[in-house]
Amino acid sequence: MRRAQAGWIAGAAAAALVAVGALTYAVTEDDGADRTPAADSADAGFARDMAIHHQQAVEMSYIVRDRTDDEEVRRLAYDVAQTQANQRGMLLGWLDLWELPKVSAKPPMAWMGMGDMPSEGEGALMPGMATDAQMEKLQTLSGRKAEVYYLQLMTEHHRGGIHMAEGCARRCGVEVEKQLAQGMVEGQQSEIDLMTGMLKERGATPEA
Numbered sequence: 001m002r003r004a005q006a007g008w009i010a011g012a013a014a015a016a017l018v019a020v021g022a023l024t025y026a027v028t029e030d031d032g033a034d035r036t037p038a039a040d041s042a043d044a045g046f047a048r049d050m051a052i053h054h055q056q057a058v059e060m061s062y063i064v065r066d067r068t069d070d071e072e073v074r075r076l077a078y079d080v081a082q083t084q085a086n087q088r089g090m091l092l093g094w095l096d097l098w099e100l101p102k103v104s105a106k107p108p109m110a111w112m113g114m115g116d117m118p119s120e121g122e123g124a125l126m127p128g129m130a131t132d133a134q135m136e137k138l139q140t141l142s143g144r145k146a147e148v149y150y151l152q153l154m155t156e157h158h159r160g161g162i163h164m165a166e167g168c169a170r171r172c173g174v175e176v177e178k179q180l181a182q183g184m185v186e187g188q189q190s191e192i193d194l195m196t197g198m199l200k201e202r203g204a205t206p207e208a
Helices: 002-029 042-065 071-097 132-140 143-171 175-201
Strands: none
Touching: 042 071, 042 132, 042 143, 042 175, 071 143, 071 175, 132 143, 143 175
């Protein structure tokens, strides 16, 4: 069952890559001036913040692929890295199409009314993000310890990502971006379910 579920996620990741072109094309076709989001909109804020959030997930995934020989974890890490790198490219590409800046003077999560939330540590800019210390720790581990720590960090990372994506699904005005956000919710929840089982197999829980 576990192998079948991992295979399904790999297939979903491949399908997501195909969807990248379709979603980007849909945005370029929506050329109505009144539909272009403002720089302080939820659409722009989500695109900027999730691009940063995704980048850390990609970094974590490449780290663990170098720290373990376990094929199940390496396959999951590859799928996460590929899916989120491509979604990140879409988000940044939309900002270019909208001619909006990729950085903002406002704090992260301001588009969700959470710009004043306290940071959990250096590097943890948004919900679920690992701190610099946690990222450094991951690079010191290997084998089973690296697998467990990665799965724990990525579970929390996905929980934060789902929270953000649900915010866009409610607040964003560009329909294809709302669709992408909803896809993130569903895809990352599936990966959380998979990772929970993988942690259980390793005698661990999702909490680090």
